[in-house]
Amino acid sequence: MTTYYESDDTRSSGAGDDLGATTAPSDMATSESEMRALTSDMVDAHRDSFPQMRASIAEWREVEGETARRSLSRRGLLAAAGAMIAGGVALATLPAAAATRPGLRAGAARGALPDMAGSVPLDVVVAGLAASLENLAVATYAAALKAAGAHKLGVVPAAIGDFATTAMAQHKDHAAAWNSVLASARYKPITAANPVYAKIVDDDFAKVKSVTGVAELALTLEGVAAATYLEAIKALSTPAAVAIAASIQPVEMQHVAILNFVLGRYPAPLAFASLAGAAPVSTAHGLDFAKS
Amino acid sequence: MDYDEHGLGQLLEQSDDIQADAMRASRAQLGEIVEIGQERRAHGAIDRDEVSEFTERRSTALRKGIVGAGAAAGLGAAILALGQTSAFAAAPSDVQVLQTAAAIENLAIATYGVALTLPFIGGASANAVVKVFVTTTRRQHVEHAAAFNASIRALGGIPQTKADPVLLKVVDRAKPTLTSAPKVVELAITLENGAAETYVKDAAMLKDVNAKDLTASIMGVEAQHVAILLAVRALLAGGAAADIALPPPVAKLPAAAGSVGFPNAFYSTTAARPATEGAVR
Numbered sequence: 136m137t138t139y140y141e142s143d144d145t146r147s148s149g150a151g152d153d154l155g156a157t158t159a160p161s162d163m164a165t166s167e168s169e170m171r172a173l174t175s176d177m178v179d180a181h182r183d184s185f186p187q188m189r190a191s192i193a194e195w196r197e198v199e200g201e202t203a204r205r206s207l208s209r210r211g212l213l214a215a216a217g218a219m220i221a222g223g224v225a226l227a228t229l230p231a232a233a234a235t236r237p238g239l240r241a242g243a244a245r246g247a248l249p250d251m252a253g254s255v256p257l258d259v260v261v262a263g264l265a266a267s268l269e270n271l272a273v274a275t276y277a278a279a280l281k282a283a284g285a286h287k288l289g290v291v292p293a294a295i296g297d298f299a300t301t302a303m304a305q306h307k308d309h310a311a312a313w314n315s316v317l318a319s320a321r322y323k324p325i326t327a328a329n330p331v332y333a334k335i336v337d338d339d340f341a342k343v344k345s346v347t348g349v350a351e352l353a354l355t356l357e358g359v360a361a362a363t364y365l366e367a368i369k370a371l372s373t374p375a376a377v378a379i380a381a382s383i384q385p386v387e388m389q390h391v392a393i394l395n396f397v398l399g400r401y402p403a404p405l406a407f408a409s410l411a412g413a414a415p416v417s418t419a420h421g422l423d424f425a426k427s
Numbered sequence: 428m429d430y431d432e433h434g435l436g437q438l439l440e441q442s443d444d445i446q447a448d449a450m451r452a453s454r455a456q457l458g459e460i461v462e463i464g465q466e467r468r469a470h471g472a473i474d475r476d477e478v479s480e481f482t483e484r485r486s487t488a489l490r491k492g493i494v495g496a497g498a499a500a501g502l503g504a505a506i507l508a509l510g511q512t513s514a515f516a517a518a519p520s521d522v523q524v525l526q527t528a529a530a531i532e533n534l535a536i537a538t539y540g541v542a543l544t545l546p547f548i549g550g551a552s553a554n555a556v557v558k559v560f561v562t563t564t565r566r567q568h569v570e571h572a573a574a575f576n577a578s579i580r581a582l583g584g585i586p587q588t589k590a591d592p593v594l595l596k597v598v599d600r601a602k603p604t605l606t607s608a609p610k611v612v613e614l615a616i617t618l619e620n621g622a623a624e625t626y627v628k629d630a631a632m633l634k635d636v637n638a639k640d641l642t643a644s645i646m647g648v649e650a651q652h653v654a655i656l657l658a659v660r661a662l663l664a665g666g667a668a669a670d671i672a673l674p675p676p677v678a679k680l681p682a683a684a685g686s687v688g689f690p691n692a693f694y695s696t697t698a699a700r701p702a703t704e705g706a707v708r
Contacts, residue, residue: 292677298685308692361647368630368643378631381643382693385623385650389689392651393658397685399674401559403651406567407574407644 255322255424257416258373262316264419265380267329268363269310272356274328275336276303279349288346295346295397302353302390309383316376323425331418332359347398354394355412361387362413370416384408519702521635522584525575527591528629528642530705531622532572534590538598538618539565547608556671557608557659561615564652571645578638584707591705594618609663616656621698623649628699646694654688661687 276299283291283299314324336352343349364384371377392402539561543549548561576586590598601614626646633639661684662671670676670684 290678292680292685293682294677294680294685296685297682301686301689305689305692312693365643365647369636369640374631379693381627381630381646382696384643385627385647385694386689386692388647388651389654392654393685393688396655396658396673396675397677397680401563401673402655403564403567403648406570406648407641408647409644 256320258371258376259317259320259322259424260416260419261367261371262313262320262376263322263325263422263424264329264414264416265363265367265383266310266313266317266325267327267419267422268332268356268360268414269306269313270326271328271333271336272306272360273303273310274333275340275352275356276300276306278340279353282343282349283346288344288349291346292397295350298393298397299349299353302357305386305390309386312379312383316379318427321427323423323427325422325424327422329414329418330421332356332414350394350398354391354398357387357390357394359412359414361391361408362410365408366410366413519706521633521638522579522582523703523706524629524633525579525582525638525642526584526587526707527700527702527705528622528626528645529572529575529579529587530589530591531594531618531625531700532568532575533588534594534598535568535618535622536565536572537590538614539568541602542605542611542615545605545611548611554608554668554671556673560655560659567648567652571648574641574645578635578641582635582638587705587707589705591700593704594621594700608668609660612656612660612663616653616660619649619652619656621700623647623653623694624696624699627694628696629702632702650694657690658684658688 279288280296280299280303282288283296314326317324336356339352343352361384364380364387367380368377368384371380388408395404396402542561543558543565546552549558576588579586597617598614601610605611605614623646626642626649630639630643630646633642659671662668662680665681667679667681667684670680
């Protein structure tokens with residue numbers, strides 16, 4: 136068994152925390168350098184995308200005062216939440232990446248609305264929900280890489296390990312972006328994983344015995360994230376927040392495509408992204424929206 | 428070539444089923460758009476205030492650096508020329524933005540159509556998965572164009588049936604150079620990424636909620652096309668064309684194949700097309 140990962144300090148947000156994962160050696164090491172060269176160009180592009188993100192957050196900061204002042208009434212929250220819940224319910228009728236785990240879907244579609252109406256703007260709630268889903272994705276990939284390192288998943292192909300490491304780093308970046316938004320609105324960061332989904336993922340993860348199982352679980356999480364952002368673009372009222380959600384949703388869709396590919400499925404089967412599996416705003420219940 | 432024809436056929440069948448379900452949802456959404464469009468026309472068609480509000484929001488975004496025009500990678504000078512296009516004309520409306528989107532889709536349809544006539548993409552010497560990808564992706568762009576045009580009609584505008592004029596020149600210049608699969612892939616990456624970045628920008632800018640929803644539901648699909656093409660490009664560059672298969676030989680794949688398809692944590696808008704570039708004149 137060969138430890139195939141290499142430390143890559145060009146990645147952001149602590150990527151490589153679990154680089155000790157044991158993976159299968161590739162028999163194509165000669166092509167690796169060429170692929171790395173291509174990736175290097177993309178890393179440069181990645182850096183270029185950060186100023187845009189910071190600009191969006193800065194714009195959020197500018198309009199946050201107004202947004203906070205028009206803190207939603209309970210009726211407003213219910214209406215917006217209804218739209219997001221509709222996304223969750225709709226997943227029962229549409230097959231999609233996220234629609235492959237009935238437990239997750241059923242669990243996500245139900246639940247009480249957050250007891251925060253009238254005090255927390257909806258955009259803040261959505262930002263917190265997004266951060267909590269990103270935190271869960273980070274935790275899940277970290278757990279998977281740890282399990283791989285402990286030889287609990289069998290032989291882990293190098294490409295799968297690289298996928299997990301990179302996706303985890305990007306989810307950290309996403310969580311950081313949403314927490315910057317919360318900080319701009321003078322709320323404390325959401326550092327916990329979404330409690331509703333975490334329970335379901337924990338239960339599912341305990342049953343996973345192979346890389347394929349992990350990939351299936353990751354596919355579900357990525358599908359939930361992509362659908363949630365699609366729904367969030369409708370629910371968010373601040374243009375800067377919409378821009379952030381719009382810049383993240385395609386990346387989650389790309390994660391879905393690559394996971395589909397490695398699982399042997401057609402990577403982009405849908406002409407239109409689905410709302411199936413979107414996390415309802417009710418799953419923000421239990422998050423600590425504390426003023427900083 | 429490592430290719431399970433029977434398995435791929437099943438995958439395509441499954442994909443078609445999923446697609447049919449998605450189309451039902453899309454049609455429902457389009458029905459809603461048409462309904463709203465009819466209501467708007469009954470009240471005097473396009474709202475002039477909408478245009479001025481859009482302009483203001485776009486100007487604000489430009490000041491904040493959210494959107495912009497930049498150079499695109501690939502195919503040398505022809506594609507680099509894309510970055511020299513002026514960023515935005517004055518007062519683009521939702522209809523103009525949607526017409527540009529439809530124009531981009533029309534060009535993608537035509538370009539993939541040309542690609543399928545090439546022996547190494549659509550002929551006997553083609554990689555089967557690449558051929559299926561080009562065929563399926565072309566069909567998805569047909570659906571995107573139809574959806575954008577339905578949305579345009581709903582808002583009282585004129586559907587766009589022509590290709591984006593600026594990108595068309597790029598494709599026309601590139602055609603004689605399309606002598607191998609990697610060159611076609613490179614051109615496809617440029618077009619798909621341009622589409623994805625344009626729609627990411629549009630999703631944050633469009634005022635009409637249904638147009639926004641539609642655009643948002645397409646941007647991620649274009650990004651998926653980009654992800655697949657980036658992976659294919661990397662495998663071709665690495666001499667691993669045989670690994671472009673479904674299912675792929677995952678254990679054999681180089682590590683970077685797992686991540687080369689999604690290089691950025693946040694989707695950029697630097698290659699977004701100007702909002703009125705493909706508007707009906």
